[in-house]
Amino acid sequence: MGTWDPGILGRVRIDPNRPSPARVYDAFLGGTHNFAVDRSVASRIVELVPEMGALARANRAFLRRVVRWAVARGVRQFIDLGSGIPAEGNVHEVALAADPAVRVAYVDVDPTAVLYARHLLTDEPHTVVVQGDLRDARSVLNDPDLLTLIDLGRPVGILMFAVLHFIPDGPVLDALLRDYREAVAPGSVMAVSHASGGLHPDAMARVADLYSRTGTPFVPRDQARLAALFDGWELVEPGVVHGADWHPEPADEPLDVAAASLMLAGVGLRP
Template sequence: MGIDPNKPSAARIYDAFLGGTHNFAADRVVATRAVELVPDIPEIARANRAFLRRAVRFALSRGIDQFLDLGSGIPTEGNVHEIAQAIDPGARTAYVDVDPTAVLYARDMLAADPNTVVIQADLQEPGTVLAAPALRDLIDLSRPVAVLMIAVLHFAPDSPRLTAALRDYRAAVAPGSLLAISHTTGSGADPAALERIADLYNRTGTPLVLRDRAQVAGLFEGWELVEPGVVFCPQWHPDPEDPPEADPARLLMLGGAGLARH
């Protein structure tokens, strides 16, 4: 599937941040350097996973039992289908990623689960994603679906192609659907350190695009934002047992969700 262990991959670097084992030496070099620049990165990655968990649970609380995880990355503990099926064993999940490593590991891990599929595609090609037979066989787009774009759009520069893709996903889903996004921001960090991290990612061929709160909110065009809107991830629907985060801005991740009303 064209996996090059000598070329760092954004999906494998993130796996390294989470302490996973599905990464190569080249990925760990980038991850180690990034943590040297911003020591909170492993905690940032965990906070992002916690946001994902809460977003899935929020969708289920609204009766949504179908999930389209775009830019899903390498499966790690606490992935979408695990969170969802722990509450609703019949919940269905379609994982989509362009990275062949992520797809290879996901297909291997999930082969025995009839309620999941793994599709290799670019999320910026919604026609390809939504027409995939494996997705059509599992996900009923005439019913509400939770579209998840977790820690992925900061790898997608602003472009007409991205704007059109976001519009097409909104047009494709039924009323009552949900869009959840988490996204890296520059607020609360040393600009020079972030610039060096962005340079590290640029060298992997995956540009890192930092957006502010207003820009992330703009990604929800056509969706009705759920309260409290776009906030730092620890502030979005925190679990009652979560200790309050004294400085959520230091975790550099914004998150929010929107509903399709019509």
């Protein structure tokens, strides 16, 4: 990937005084593509849930395992929804290491994330970066840039990592899940990681309150509620589990029980 040039921030309208979930997550990962307001929110969340940094890294590890698993099953294209700010071990890096023919579309509504991604992925011909709202699946899937790279008539990996917990229950969530499912070919994969109250329900409730005061809803869900989001998909064994327990690998960073309980994950196959 290319080298980051801070000067390109002046090319788009970005409010450095309003926290962004993408930039807060970047702060959890120890990234530098965030502002003081994002680091302040991240620090307050870590005070409530000290395991958050380890949890963010575990989420990235789950992403890598899912991508390798999907490529091994024959999936050669991915749509990463709510992709956030590029970090080490991105989808295309993992996928292309397994098969150089893989294509990846990154989609995010946050202009900061899109700006960084487009700059850093300029020299990656097998990727495209789309600014779009994952809640409007039809608009995302009909984006002309996405369609230059992704063939919806063939199996695709729909990836939603640490993003659905920012969408409350209701018709918007129901519609987006239905639209993505109906748009992709049989043999496609949907992978989701999601915040859970786990062993810290009171702390996660305070995290939800903190996000709400920044204008962003935050809805942790339990195992049953997350499993329900896979309606129309065939859940892959072992089903909806703690993210660290989904096909773990020896090199994964170990998580204690309390940290592991805060993230649920699942993968579904489109029949």
